[in-house]
Amino acid sequence: MFDGREPLYVQIADQIRDDVLSGALQAEEQVMSTTQYATTFRINPATAAKAFAELVDEGVLYKRRGVGMFVAPGARETLRAERRESFFTDVVDPVLAQARVLGIDVDEIVARLREHAAHDHPTPQAGTR
Amino acid sequence: MTGFGVQVRDLTVRYGPTTALDQVSFEIRPGVITGLLGRNGSGKTTFLSVAAAFRRGTSGAVLVDGEDPWENARVMGGTCLVRESGDVVADEPITENLRFLAERRPTFDRATAESLLDRLEIDPSKRPDKLSRGQRSAFGVVVGVATRAPLTLLDEVHLGMDAPARYAFYDALLADWMAHPRTIVVSSHLIDEVERLLEDVVILDHGRVLAADDAATLREQGLTVTGPADEVDAFVTSRRVVARQTLGRTAQATVIGTAPDDEARARAAGLELGAVGLQDLFVHLTDHAGDRAAAPLTPQESR
Missing domain, CATH: 3.30.70 (Alpha-Beta Plaits)
Structure with a gap:
């Protein structure tokens, strides 16, 4: 775990965001402490603290003095709103660019998506990564 | 105890015609694990030797906890440099070495030393000079961690240790440091392995500072x-x-x-x-x- 090329604290923050989005971490649930992160993943606790600080700034986590870090109420909705905004630029646009290169028509893509949507459950909830 | 900070100002160290450190300036923050990285001959050991008052600089200054460490009993009492050679009594059993350390190092924790020896599979009845290379290094690690000095300097202590022993060392260092925060400087060129432990990094090259910053930055x-x-x-x-x-x-x-x-x-x-x-x-x-x-x-x- 956490062996990507991104800085470690970014990977930790992303992991927590994904867990909040997927519901693995619920509002008001406590996240692992910096010490637990440090011993579990053999990292300096300051690295985990940096990820937490970023998430506190974003309103995903909040700190209870002397107790630890908790998922903020409404964090999931905030993250979903953000991810929805970037979904088209980060996910859809690259698909279109790739399709253009391969000579795939937009109608073909739309047809494919419709077909899948008909088979799948109506609202997939997993993270987008 | 958060540990001793170190300030290095324009430090130059020459050995005859060789300039080992050339007007280097940087800072080691108290209570932080800092990685001292550099290729062979970059000046890592020279710097650590000056910080631990094993030698004096040619010019410039090193301040440990605000004072010149040279012949400074207070600062030296709180500084522990572990070199590759181990700096232990080689021809006395390890148990004897532990007794010696416990007498002289006020912060030394014998129970920690014993549990680490056990974890690293070192027989305490043996003499350091009868240990394998890797085990001798591992004993150096035990001394460095269990001494709990406010300034702990570990100079390439991993040499000769195999991967499981090195990871046991990293885990032990991190756990002990979290329980007893202090200043730790780890010199190594196994950067991939130690990177995650480090909060700050100083990179030396040919006696100069190439970079000194927190690892993430x-x-x-x-x-x-x-x-x-x-x-x-x-x-x-x-x-x-x-x-x-x-x-x-x-x-x-x-x-x-x-x-x-x-x-x-x-x-x-x-x-x-x-x-x-x-x-x-x-x-x-x-x-x-x-x-x-x-x-x-x-x-x-x-x-």
Whole structure:
């Protein structure tokens, strides 16, 4: 775990965001402490603290003095709103660019998506990564 | 106890005609684990020896907890340098060494030492000079961790230790440091292995400081830019390029220094940006082959 090329604290923050989005971490649930992160993943606790600080700034986590870090109420909705905004630029646009290169028509893509949507459950909830 | 900080100001150390350290200045923050990285002969051991008052600098100053460490009983009582040689009584059993340390080091914790010996599978009835190379190094680690000195300096202590022993060492160091915060300096060139333990990094090269910053900031300084060769070249114009590779019409350049609009520019130009690991950054910065003189990160680049 956490062996990507991104800085470690970014990977930790992303992991927590994904867990909040997927519901693995619920509002008001406590996240692992910096010490637990440090011993579990053999990292300096300051690295985990940096990820937490970023998430506190974003309103995903909040700190209870002397107790630890908790998922903020409404964090999931905030993250979903953000991810929805970037979904088209980060996910859809690259698909279109790739399709253009391969000579795939937009109608073909739309047809494919419709077909899948008909088979799948109506609202997939997993993270987008 | 949060540990001793170290201030290094214009420190120069010469051995005869050789300049081991050339007017270096940097700071080691108290209570932090700092990695001292550098190739062989870069001046790591020389610096640690001056900080531990094993030798004096030729000019400039090193202040440990605000004072000159030289013949300074208070500062030396709280400083522990573990070198490759171990600095233990080699011809007395380990148990005897522990007794000796417990008598002389007020912060030494014998129970910690014994549990570490057990974890590293070292027989305490043996003499250090009868141990294998890896076990001798491991005993040095035990001494360094269990002494719990406010300034703990570990100079290439991992040498000869096999991977499981090294990971046991990293775990023990981290756990003990979290329970008893203090200043720890780890010199190593196994950067991939120690990187995650480090909060700060000092990179020495040929007796000079190439970079001194917190590890995350340092890592963020490196950037790879990949895409069509002409777009890559346009993107990296007037930047410090430390490596460049081409494959057909695709190029990848590694640059030092980032700008806030990098992502937007890269996206517009159809380029892909990637992070550079500390190990790669270190190799690029200290690789002198190919006539590429190493230049220190400018304050702007490294902050």
